[in-house]
Amino acid sequence: MFRAGGTLYRQVNHTYRSDYDLLMSSGLHDELAGQGLIVAHRDVTTAVEFPKTGGYKVIQPEEVPLISYPYEWCFSQLQDAALATLNIQLVAMRHGLTLKDASAYNIQFRQGRPVLIDTLSFEKYVEGEPWVAYRQYCQHFLAPLALMAHTDVRLLQLMRVYIDGIPLDLAGRLLPLKTRLKPLLAAHLHLHARSQRRYSDQPGQAKGRRLSRFALDGLLSGLAAATKSLRWRPAGTEWGEYYSFTNYTEGSFDEKKQLIGDFLDQAKPSRVCDLGANTGLFSRLASDQGVDTMAFDIDPAAVEKGYRQVKAQSQTHLLPLVLDLTNPSPGLGWANREREPFVERARADMVLALALIHHLAIANNLPFGRVAEFMGQLADWLIIEFVPKDDSQVQKLLASRQDIFSDYSQERFEAEFGRHYDIKQRRPLKDSRRVLYLMKSKRS
Amino acid sequence: MHLFVAYLDPGSGSLIIQVVVGSAAGVIFLFRNSFRQGIQLVKGLLAKSSANSAK
Numbered sequence: 117m118f119r120a121g122g123t124l125y126r127q128v129n130h131t132y133r134s135d136y137d138l139l140m141s142s143g144l145h146d147e148l149a150g151q152g153l154i155v156a157h158r159d160v161t162t163a164v165e166f167p168k169t170g171g172y173k174v175i176q177p178e179e180v181p182l183i184s185y186p187y188e189w190c191f192s193q194l195q196d197a198a199l200a201t202l203n204i205q206l207v208a209m210r211h212g213l214t215l216k217d218a219s220a221y222n223i224q225f226r227q228g229r230p231v232l233i234d235t236l237s238f239e240k241y242v243e244g245e246p247w248v249a250y251r252q253y254c255q256h257f258l259a260p261l262a263l264m265a266h267t268d269v270r271l272l273q274l275m276r277v278y279i280d281g282i283p284l285d286l287a288g289r290l291l292p293l294k295t296r297l298k299p300l301l302a303a304h305l306h307l308h309a310r311s312q313r314r315y316s317d318q319p320g321q322a323k324g325r326r327l328s329r330f331a332l333d334g335l336l337s338g339l340a341a342a343t344k345s346l347r348w349r350p351a352g353t354e355w356g357e358y359y360s361f362t363n364y365t366e367g368s369f370d371e372k373k374q375l376i377g378d379f380l381d382q383a384k385p386s387r388v389c390d391l392g393a394n395t396g397l398f399s400r401l402a403s404d405q406g407v408d409t410m411a412f413d414i415d416p417a418a419v420e421k422g423y424r425q426v427k428a429q430s431q432t433h434l435l436p437l438v439l440d441l442t443n444p445s446p447g448l449g450w451a452n453r454e455r456e457p458f459v460e461r462a463r464a465d466m467v468l469a470l471a472l473i474h475h476l477a478i479a480n481n482l483p484f485g486r487v488a489e490f491m492g493q494l495a496d497w498l499i500i501e502f503v504p505k506d507d508s509q510v511q512k513l514l515a516s517r518q519d520i521f522s523d524y525s526q527e528r529f530e531a532e533f534g535r536h537y538d539i540k541q542r543r544p545l546k547d548s549r550r551v552l553y554l555m556k557s558k559r560s
Numbered sequence: 561m562h563l564f565v566a567y568l569d570p571g572s573g574s575l576i577i578q579v580v581v582g583s584a585a586g587v588i589f590l591f592r593n594s595f596r597q598g599i600q601l602v603k604g605l606l607a608k609s610s611a612n613s614a615k
Contacts, residue, residue: 311580327583
């Protein structure tokens with residue numbers, strides 16, 4: 117992959133020539149692109165120079181506006197990504213090709229749907245050959261989904277540590293005993309882990325093993341059934357029911373929506389990053405206007421609900437994601453550069469930080485200045501809600517701890533944020549002592 | 561703890577279990593498809609005979 121003049125390109129080398137030609141001539145690329153399962157690309161070989169030797173083609177893939185990683189997805193996003201991968205494999209096999217990778221990182225969400233971004237993940241299918249991506253599918257998709265469904269939804273965070281998917285022996289230890297009685301999970305996870313252990317130091321054992329096309333179809337059908345059978349219902353978490361327990365009156369809630377809409381009209385962002393978005397109620401004020409919007413929240417249940425709404429209402433500009441803002445996704449992989457950190461990917465024109473500041477300043481002891489500095493790294497525009505100390509939500513936070521936050525005041529908030537931002541608007545919310553601000557970075 | 565899995569795993573175990581599970585799944589798949597085809601055939605024959613008797 118490389119960029120020239122701000123545009124993303126990919127060099128196809130001569131070593132991949134035959135597979136690339138088959139991908140294009142078989143009609144697979146066009147069928148997958150037509151179904152929205154792969155990012156389409158244009159052949160621009162004649163217009164763009166090869167950055168390295170050995171080049172056969174230069175292609176220009178469609179760019180996905182918002183990049184996210186599996187450890188930021190909710191249960192249904194990972195499940196949809198898994199099923200999309202199997203679907204792509206089935207379509208590929210009909211065209212005489214097969215996926216050589218089943219990495220969750222090859223899937224991104226575009227217009228609310230999972231899409232394969234690695235155009236060169238295909239190779240010619242040879243009758244009798246096993247599916248080389250099987251292990252990766254189990255580690256990247258099936259094991260984390262099973263852990264989320266049967267043990268704890270938060271275990272998806274293991275994907276942050278294990279960049280090539282959750283080791284199956286570890287998944288096996290964490291899964292409850294009952295999963296050993298489920299034939300598909302027993303086979304693809306528990307027996308699979310045992311087989312990995314058994315043959316880990318016998319590389320020659322797999323040589324010559326063949327898997328008929330019929331058996332491969334059966335394997336894929338079993339994987340799809342195992343994946344679909346996993347369920348997780350978002351309930352009983354802190355934020356999943358947030359809007360049922362807020363202290364807004366109906367009037368102040370509507371006014372807040374109105375004000376945010378006005379601020380959006382004023383700033384006209386083309387990309388918004390909503391921090392502490394819950395299910396994305398306010399994010400939708402931006403995304404419904406066609407603004408690409410990332411809605412981050414720490415609670416997998418809230419993100420799950422947000423994603424289900426995205427699917428149910430075919431919302432194309434909103435991407436709900438799981439993120440602990442006090443410990444955002446770092447750069448991962450080789451030299452910390454294989455997976456970009458949150459701050460690189462979340463850059464936007466505007467940050468929304470609604471009813472968030474008290475959680476950062478009081479629950480997490482973060483000084484206003486540090487919060488302002490961080491938000492300033494993400495975008496020039498900021499819509500932020502100040503929640504005063506006497507607000508019932510802040511009082512809840514203080515109920516179980518000593519109030520050492522003598523600096524937590526509106527004056528101090530304005531002074532600290534004022535170092536980084538110009539305050540463009542300051543609007544108190546009706547029936548409340550909360551204040552909504554529109555700010556613009558001094559750097560811009 | 562099998563450190564080999566972390567450092568040296570050549571993927572043999574995954575390929576072998578795949579062949580085993582795939583073969584078993586293939587047989588189930590075959591039976592299921594044959595069963596479905598059989599049901600369809602019977603349904604078709606029944607529909608044909610009822611159409612004939614109606615004439």
